Amino acid sequence: xxxxxxxxxxxxxxxxxxxxxxxxxxxxxxxxxxxxxxxxxxxxxxxxxxxxxxxxxxxxxxxxxxxxxxxxxxxxxxxxxxxx
Amino acid sequence: xxxxxxxxxxxxxxxxxxxxxxxxxxxxxxxxxxxxxxxxxxxxxxxxxxxxxxxxxxxxxxxxxxxxxxxxxxxxxxxxxxxxxxxxxxxxxxxxxxxxxxxxxxxxxxxxxxxxxxxxxxxxxxxxxxxxxxxxxxxxxxxxxxxxxxxxxxxxxxxxxxx
Numbered sequence: 001x002x003x004x005x006x007x008x009x010x011x012x013x014x015x016x017x018x019x020x021x022x023x024x025x026x027x028x029x030x031x032x033x034x035x036x037x038x039x040x041x042x043x044x045x046x047x048x049x050x051x052x053x054x055x056x057x058x059x060x061x062x063x064x065x066x067x068x069x070x071x072x073x074x075x076x077x078x079x080x081x082x083x084x
Numbered sequence: 085x086x087x088x089x090x091x092x093x094x095x096x097x098x099x100x101x102x103x104x105x106x107x108x109x110x111x112x113x114x115x116x117x118x119x120x121x122x123x124x125x126x127x128x129x130x131x132x133x134x135x136x137x138x139x140x141x142x143x144x145x146x147x148x149x150x151x152x153x154x155x156x157x158x159x160x161x162x163x164x165x166x167x168x169x170x171x172x173x174x175x176x177x178x179x180x181x182x183x184x185x186x187x188x189x190x191x192x193x194x195x196x197x198x199x200x201x202x203x204x205x206x207x208x209x210x211x212x213x214x215x216x217x218x219x220x221x222x223x224x225x226x227x228x229x230x231x232x233x234x235x236x237x238x239x240x241x242x243x244x245x246x247x
Binding site: 001002003004005006007008011012013014022043044045046047049050051053056057058060063064 | 126127129130157163179183189194195216220223224226227235242243
């Protein structure tokens with residue numbers, strides 16, 4: 001489910017957040033963080049989970065990179081036909 | 085007050101919608117059953133349901149997906165379906181499914197589905213909005229901007245390497 005929040009609303013909030021005016025960005029962050037009550041463990045859990053996912057994905061990528069790649073079997077070359 | 089049902093649709097238009105959904109979904113690699121339901125869903129426009137086998141997976145697209153698609157300030161049908169295909173890849177791609185099946189929650193799964201959607205969507209604009217959607221879901225969870233951007237970029241690039 002992509003959620004019901006309209007793209008325009010998402011962009012608006014992000015634009016506000018990404019605005020170069022650092023002070024305003026900081027205020028936005030502060031407001032958002034202030035809204036997270038001390039008891040909002042669900043949000044913290046999500047963030048921890050995402051960091052855990054990143055770690056896991058890194059491990060998967062590293063595994064793939066270190067795993068020796070199977071070399072393709074090369075077909076034995078045919079003997080040139082007699083007389084050629 | 086409940087939203088009034090979507091305006092009636094002729095059977096020709098209904099088939100046309102279904103054809104368009106199927107074309108997009110197949111192009112994105114979706115396998116399983118694809119349906120169109122002419123009702124509001126409150127899901128955002130589409131829903132993926134995992135079946136016992138990949139062939140039994142179901143993608144249901146609802147009327148609001150078309151309503152949103154017609155609004156230039158909202159997600160396109162392609163972006164909505166790419167997000168749902170993201171869910172299917174999370175569940176069906178062996179390297180990813182092992183972490184999704186039991187260990188991660190709904191919010192994280194939604195973020196990852198958007199990021200996968202941002203990798204597989206055909207149009208650059210859809211890729212971008214799905215990336216923003218993932219970023220938005222993170223910052224509204226209280227993550228600071230720099231941290232969220234770093235994390236979303238890391239996750240996206242790792243998923244790109246895996247897929």
